[in-house]
Amino acid sequence: MIFGDRGxxxxxxxxxxxxxxxxxxxxxxYKKPTPIQIVKVDYPKRSRxxxxxxxxxxxxTTDYNGVYNGHYVDFEAKETKNKxxxxxxxxxxxxxxxxxxxxxxxxxxxxxxxxxTLKRYFVTPADVIFDHWEIQKHKGAKSIQLKDIVQNSIExxxxxxxxxxxxxxxxxxxxxxxxx
Numbered sequence: 476m477i478f479g480d481r482g483x484x485x486x487x488x489x490x491x492x493x494x495x496x497x498x499x500x501x502x503x504x505y506k507k508p509t510p511i512q513i514v515k516v517d518y519p520k521r522s523r524x525x526x527x528x529x530x531x532x533x534x535x536t537t538d539y540n541g542v543y544n545g546h547y548v549d550f551e552a553k554e555t556k557n558k559x560x561x562x563x564x565x566x567x568x569x570x571x572x573x574x575x576x577x578x579x580x581x582x583x584x585x586x587x588x589x590x591x592t593l594k595r596y597f598v599t600p601a602d603v604i605f606d607h608w609e610i611q612k613h614k615g616a617k618s619i620q621l622k623d624i625v626q627n628s629i630e631x632x633x634x635x636x637x638x639x640x641x642x643x644x645x646x647x648x649x650x651x652x653x654x655x
Contacts, residue, residue: 485554485589485596485639489539492637496543502642504541504548536573543645547582549574554589560618561588563604563611571608574601583648587641588624597628598644 486506496502515528540549551574553565578584584601607619629644 485552485587486538488589488633488639489552489587489641492639492641493539493541495637496642502541502543502548504539504543506539507536537570540577543583543642544649546645546649547577547580548645549577549582549584551586552589553586554591556591557618558590558592559621561590561621561624562618563607564617566604566608571605575605578602583645585645585648587639588628590621594633596631596633596639596641597624598631598641598648599624599628600648603627 490506493502493504493506496504513526513528515526517525517527519525537549537551539552540547542548551566551570553561555561555565574584578601586599586601586604588597588599589595590597603619603623607616607623611617629647631639631641631644634640
């Protein structure tokens with residue numbers, strides 16, 4: 476019986492998994508807050524402030540970072556409803572650059588991809604994204620085929636505790652040296 480993927484978004488699944496990992500002292504990984512600048516606030520009542528206008532301060536980097544077993548971990552979470560491809564337009568240049576910089580410093584960098592319609596999850600090493608990113612910049616394919624994701628990633632299955640056991644895949648990346 477599969478208990479995960481009960482209508483949750485990928486970020487909710489990862490956040491639940493991270494709570495599990497922290498409470499069991501397996502890893503300390505958090506979602507990064509999005510930096511915003513609040514410009515206008517309404518105070519209809521003293522206890523009910525409402526933000527009316529805000530802007531992103533600067534481009535955020537990736538979704539998650541932290542430490543697992545002495546290793547710095549930095550990753551992005553992406554969902555797609557496509558069945559056969561993963562669109563590279565889901566990434567921004569600053570995210571790719573950030574992952575490259577973290578990896579260059581010895582960090583373990585990857586993307587967790589959820590194929591929503593297929594109910595499949597993959598931990599994809601950052602190098603796979605980098606390769607396809609460069610190809611599309613030179614008038615190549617603007618997406619990654621599912622068969623390439625399957626071949627170059629570690630598939631994980633939704634579960635109960637943790638909801639999404641991605642740390643097992645991170646350990647495999649460390650052992651195989653694919654995170655470098």
